[in-house]
Amino acid sequence: MALDMTGNFFLVGLMGAGKTTVGRALAKRFDKQFYDSDHEIESKTGVKIATIFEIEGESKFRERECEMIDELSQLQNIVLATGGGAVMNPDNRRCLKERGLVIYLRASVDDLYLRTKLDKNRPLLQTANPKARLQELFEIRDPLYREVADVVIDTSRQTVATLLTQIEPKLEALLND
């Protein structure tokens, strides 16, 4: 039977899990359009995510994020990297579950910390102890990522190329069985 990889793939996971990086590579691999909800919010508003948090606060950012995920998830045959907090909103969880296959990229808190510690554009991690913050967020969000996920991938100590070779057969199995 010919393989059919049409449809939407949505990436979820904590900050530093690699949603943006792996999502872009996945889109290239399957010849799909790539979107990142944070980048789209930045393009639409003309300012960085950190500035939105600073001026409008997190709750307004979450409204913007929810509208953007609703809009983008209605597109066809795309890869969408969501922001790490998107799954906190039940409307976002519903959009993602109903409109595509959801891939949860998982990583240890140590790896998440190493991958994010130099990046100043993640306002939730601009605290005295970002590793402890990541641990807290992991505990709150891991069950929600699992709830929406069709596929769970452990990204710790894996290159992006290796991750693609792990994700591909899982997606094929879901789409072609």
Ligand SMILES: Nc1ncnc2c1ncn2[C@@H]1O[C@H](COP(=O)(O)OP(=O)(O)O)[C@@H](O)[C@H]1O
């Ligand atoms: N599997 C990986 N191994 C090593 N570094 C990674 C991996 N995935 C992502 N990174 C790096 O971690 C940082 C955060 O990745 P990013 O894609 O922005 O994560 P997210 O969108 O999930 O927050 C980037 O510098 C990226 O190059």
Ligand SMILES: O=C(O)C1=C[C@@H](OP(=O)(O)O)[C@@H](O)[C@H](O)C1
């Ligand atoms: O985890 C979060 O709540 C957030 C994650 C960020 O995206 P990444 O997961 O792509 O870093 C961005 O949406 C914002 O800073 C809030």
Ligand SMILES: [Mg+2]
């Ligand atoms: Mg990202």
